[in-house]
Structures are given as structure tokens and as C-alpha cells.
Amino acid sequence: MKPAAALACLAGGSLAAAATLNPSNKLGKRDLATSEPFYPSPWMNPNAEGWQEAYAKARDFVSQMTLLEKVNLTTGVGWGGEQCVGQVGAIPRLGLRSLCFQDSPLGIRGTDYNSAFPSGQTAAATFDRGLIYRRGYAMGEEAKGKGVNVLLGPVAGPLGRMPAAGRNWEGFSPDPVLTGVGMFESVKGIQDAGVIACAKHFIGNEQEHFRQVGEAQGYGFDIKETLSSNIDDKTMHELYMWPFADAVRAGVGSIMCSYQQINNSYGCQNSAALNHLLKNELGFQGFILSDWQAQHTGAASAVAGLDMSMPGDTVFNSGESFWGPNLTLAVLNGTVPTYRLDDMAMRIMAAVFKVGQSTDMEPINFSFFVQDTYGPIHASANEGYQQVNFHVDVRGDHGHLIREIAAKGTVLLKNTGSLPLNKPKFVAVIGEDAGPNPNGPNACSDRGCNRGTLAMGWGSGTANYPYLITPDAALQAQAVSDGSRYESILTNYATSQTKALVSKDNVTAIVFVNADSGEGYINVDGNIGDRKNLTLWKDGDALIKNVSSWCSNTIVVIHSVGPTLLTDWYDSPNITAILxxxxxxxxxxxxxxxxxxxxxxxxxxxxxxxxxxxxxxGADVLYEPNNGNDAPQQDFTEGVFIDYRYFDKANTPVIYEFGYGLSYTTFEYSNIRVEKSNAGEYNPTTGETAPAPTFGNFSTDLSDYLFPSSEFRYIYQYIYPYLNTTDPEDASADPHYGQTAEEFLPPHATDASPQPLPRSAGKNEPGGNRQLYDVMYTVTADITNTGSVVGEEVPQLYVALGGADDPVVQLRDFARLRIDPGQTAQFRGTLTRRDLSNWDTALQDWVVSDCEKKVFVGRSSRKLDLCAVLP
Known part of the structure; x- marks a missing residue:
């Protein structure tokens, strides 16, 4: 594949894009970033790979549905309307109960007798595809056992642009390939267990500050619009979209759009992001749902690609909806084309059928809103008193898996010989992070505090603990078994008592410290979701420096949501190990x-x-508004250079690099070999779609859509699809009512004719042009265990693409190999066409430049033992 225009080795590609970014140093002296419109919204492809059977079942089901039933399926019933964090209306005539949507990406939020898994970030640290898959499958099993239809995870947004961002821990890594593997394996695992995965948050959702106007105003910030993440086209494709493409390739059934704006267009009505990037270019066949209260318009969001409104009401417990009756009316008057509502319903039902669900679903057996066994099934209206929680135990033997992932996700950063421990004479454990929350592990709602040991962050991405084994309890049990002396001080502030304890002879001092963060609706010690700084909490750094000044064998264990600053103490000779x-x-x-x-x-x-x-x-959280009362502007001017890519570009020393980790044995790398495959030339996709399918006529008599009060009683604040009057203007309560679709909507928004396929898209393959995933090269290397104990090693394959605007190296593949002492194992990594390509903004496709390309196999991003030039 030859570069189209400006992708030469000495100059990067143009930043001109479908979503145009016009940067300048000063707000008010530049045009704000803009997002170009893209219409119409692409409809499902009946021949999409992996979706054919689901499509056929969905078409059969949707063709039987009435207009009201389709609206019911696409609109949430309102916050607290039923049992789950989100539910859509049921289709009882066709035997479909209400679909249940439930957090979180590490367990089932707000229930009991469920597991609390390690975070996505911790799972990523294992660099083990199989473990990540098993984690996803186990979470899917638990969700299914609770009656959940859609599990709101995994997370690739935030990717991790800034280390202080509050929700990085919910995702996997700031590296798009490692996150892409996490997304692919998690989606496969969750959906193989029979539950729809929801990849989130699409896209550019990289901080908590200013993500929602009401939330920001509650913290005293005077803004009228949410933050705009301003991302150029090249960066969007090469960095932030990469892991979402992997989720789409894995067959993900749903994707959640984000709160913030993308190039000054809200994420859940951004036609460039939803219609073009996701549905058109990546060929996503599932449905897009809004984050909770991230929908800002009715008809406009429908034609921009949104398929489901969550939780259905405009503001929690308002009883008003942008969709519901307004969507019914918009279809009846032609503002929203019939094909668009049909496509919404098709995408939702196809996702249901794809994961093996049917209309004969197990009942939902819990309530997120009521913790007692009995209570109202409609919590917001306090109606329908009955048994709502059945306390079904869905944990199985997942505790063993959780222990394995947590251990295999623990990174040994430093070890001068004190580890592994072998029946030490005297163990002294220091720090609050080693002990329990005195009020219980679930004392703080959604883990919105930091007391005792830290095992998950805070926010909607959490789950209740069925139990929490603290380090103090486990270490004491081990010490008793070994016959060791054991004492612990479970506070960071008992200075004199700590000094007296760790100053004794024969002491192995283990200091536990942490750093927490979470979602923006919770403020913990002035950290509004995002961390205020990168230091350890509760004077953890001072605790470490004190203990290590008194004890020559100090081991440090960090529980954290991301990197912390180790500079002041990591190289102390008295600190013999850091984990x-x-x-x-x-x-x-x-x-x-x-x-x-x-x-x-x-x-x-x-x-x-x-x-x-x-x-x-380099990049950091925007903590103060920078655009007056208007939308704060966050320009992603660093492009693809985040985390190790930025450090490498700036040639900045690091404490510990990306991909770094030690073992209790040693390994030697040798004998790199590169084999070129017989992949053919790249052929851009051509042709066009079929016309939009529709499923029959419907009545335009508004009296047919009135609330059927004779059939059932109205529930307060519940969102229904019915109209309350036959006067269309009164029914809409819209000051713009009466405008035609042509006046109200952008050009082509209602076009149902065949549409051209983008050259980078797959003909029938979700995730992009099939040839992007052709293997171009296979790289092998020999890894020998030169130590005395069995161990596992993680060889990593990096590539240097050679262009002036390319990172020095980029991760492309890895493996986790078990190797016995004295034995050699072969690492085998592959490079696909996508791995070797850049995004050409003029051509709007992936191209392989003529620059010389090198491959490296090593043990981290800066310890690259082996190198070869690609032939």
C-alpha cells in the first residue's frame, strides 16, 4: 500500500479531518474546533460477519412490532422506574420483558452475593489474554445470573491521556494495543456468557471535570456547556478509536456514547463520531446508547446515530423525555424517518439474539434502588410493593480466579533480594492501607471514601464486596502458619509507635500505601473524581520515608488507580522491594x-x-474553565504522544517505564527472526449499501397513540411512548414544532437511499477493511529462563514506523510464557497491516509509508533486547 499524499518519512500526515481541529494558543483568538456533519445514519448490514443469524431473528421480531413498541424498546423508563440502573420498556405482546442494563466493568453494582473483581487496569497488568477473557466470562456469568441483559463495560474511554484522570482504572492502559486486547477479550468473554457487553465511553472522555454542566455547577463552576475534547482526525484513528475498533471486531453488542463534547458537538448527537466513525467506518452493527443524562436533543440525536436513550428521562426523576412520546410524534410527523426507528429496534434486538438471549428471559432478581428484600419495584414512584431482591448467589468459584488475576497483575518494580519471603523471623506491617475500613468494606456508597485497604476506586464502576481479605489478615495468617512474629500498625500517623516497632532487630517492614480516584459525582477529600495530584494519599510518602529511615529492610506495596510519584524515595537502599x-x-x-x-x-x-x-x-487534567461561561476547551495538541510515547519523544528519564516488571528468576532474549507473509496488495472497499429497510406502514391518527388508561394505571415519572393529547403541538411541548424535517435537520438526515461505503470500511466485516488485519510479518525470538526457579516472562513486540511524526516505538503484540529453569521457549508475535499503517487524512484510509520500519522484541518499552529491520 503506497501513501496517498503527504505521508512521507520526513513529514507527518495532514491533520485535516472530518472532525476539523483548528488549534491556537489563546482562546478567543481562534476558531473553535468543529465536527463536520455526517448523514444519514447508517443502517444495519444483513450480511455483516457474525451478525447474519442475529439479523434474521431481529428482522422477524421487529417486523411484528408496532410503532409504540419500537419507541418503548429504544427509550429508558426513567431513573428508578424499575429495578436496574437502566431499563427500556417491555414488549409484552411479543413476550419480551424489559431489558436490564447494569454497571459495572468490575462486577455487578449495587447488588449482593456477587463478586468484586480486580480493575481493568490490574487485569491489563497481567499481559495475559486468557486471564482477561476468563475475567470477562466470569463477570458475564454473574450478570446473567442476576437477570442482567447488558453489562455496562468494558472501558476504553478514558484511554488514559492524563495520569490524574479519575476513571483511568476502569479501563486498561494508555496504550491502545494493550487496551484493544483488553476490550476484545472482555467483550468475547462477557458475550460468550450470554450477556451483551457495552463498550464505553465513545469517545474522548478523558477527565471528570466539566463532563456535565449540572455536576460542574454543583462544584461552583459557572459553565453553560460541557467540556469539548478537541481531537484531530489522525489522533482519533491512531489512538482513541483503536481499541473501540477491536471491540467492534469482537462483535460487541452495544456502545455507550460519552458526556462531553467532541470538537464542540455533544458525544451522543455527534454525527461524525456516531454515524461516520462508528457505524460507517468501523461497521458497528450493535446499538449506541447514551450515558445517563448524556442525551441533549430528541430528533437530532436520533438521526445522528443514537439508538437508545438512557435512563430515558431528560434529568433524573423529571418524568420528561427527549424520546418516549416525542419520538413517537417525530416519526408520525416525518421528522425522524421510519427507517431510523426500525434500525434502532433492529440493532437492539440483533444484539439480544447475537449473545444467545431469547424472548424467554430469566426474571431480574434484584433491585439497584432498594436494598431490602421487599420494597417498591418502581422506586422513584414508591409503587408496586413486593419482593424485589431475591439475594441470588452468583459468585460460583470466582474467588479463585480473582485471586489469580490479582496476584498475576501485581508488578514487582524493585527487588534487591528481600523477596520472596521465606518464613521471616519478624514481620511488621505498617499503614492504614493494610487494614479494614472500620465501618465495613461497603460502608461508603459506591466506594466514595478511602478508608482501610484500597481494592477498587469510586463511582458507578464499582461493585459491593461479598467480603474483602485485607493484607493484614492474610499476612498475619501466613505469619502464624510460618511461626513468624507478627505485628501491625494500621494507621499512617502513629509515628512514635511505628518507629519503636520497625527499629527492632530482624524486622521485615511492609508498608502499605494508596492513591484513589473515581467518578466526578463523588468528591473525596477535594478530589472531584480526578486526582488533585499524583502523590500518595494520607501522607503515604512521608510514611515510607520514615519507616525506611528506621528499618533497613523495608518493602513497599502500592494500591493505586495509576502511577504515583516515587521520586523522593524509590532508590533508597533501605527500600529493598516495591510492588x-x-x-x-x-x-x-x-x-x-x-x-x-x-x-x-x-x-x-x-x-x-x-x-x-x-x-x-505532558498532558494534564483541565481543572479550571478556560472559555468563560461557554464550553471549556481541551485541545489534544499532543496528538498520539501520551504516556511512554510522550516520554520517548521528549527523551525524558522515567522511574519505571511502560511494560516494566521484575521476576524472581532471570531471562535471556536471543535469535530474533522475521518472516514476511504472502499478504496481497491492499484493496480499498468500493460499492454502496442496500437501501434502508423498513417494516410496513402505521397509522397516522394521533388518537391511536394516546395513553390506554383503561388497560393499566399510569406510574408517576415513568416514561411511556404514548401521547397525552391529539394536538401535536401540545403533545410535543416543542417551540420549534411545525418545522419540516428539511428545516429542522441537517441535509441528508432522512435519506434512505443506498450510500457509498468508505474505502477503509469492511464490505461485510465489522472493525474496518478486512485486509487491515492481514498478517504481514511474523516475528519470533527465543526466551531462556537462566534462573533457578520456574517463572513467566512477557516478551513484547514493538515497531518503529519510521516517520517524523511517529512514536519512537509502539507496542504491537505480546505473550505471557511459562518457562522452566534452563529451558527455552519461543515467542511468536505478528504484525498486521493495521499495525504498520498510519491514518492518511487526505485519503481517509490507512496507508503503509515508505519509511524504513524496525521491529523490537524486549521486556519493556525501554528494554528492547532484540532488533530487526522489516524486509
């Missing part, structure tokens, strides 16, 4: 004992870079 244990979930203590005592030989790798200073990361 990052991430957010390990319910088996926290057992997992850290497994690693400290060598029951698990560590092989985890850091999924992010540990910089020496906060400033060394």
Missing part, C-alpha cells in the same frame, strides 16, 4: 501474600509509565 498491586478486588490480601512469599512468581508488567514528576507526562 504495585493495583486495585485487586475482594482477594486483595491473599493475592499479595501469594506474590510476597513466592507462591506466584511475579511476571506482571506496568500498564503505564511511572514518571519522575507530574509535569513529565
Amino acid at each position: 504495585w498491586a493495583g486495585l485487586p478486588g475482594q482477594e486483595s490480601g491473599n493475592a499479595i501474600v501469594d506474590v510476597l512469599y513466592g507462591k506466584v512468581n511475579p511476571a506482571a508488567r506496568s500498564p503505564f509509565t511511572w514518571g519522575a514528576t507530574r509535569e513529565s507526562y
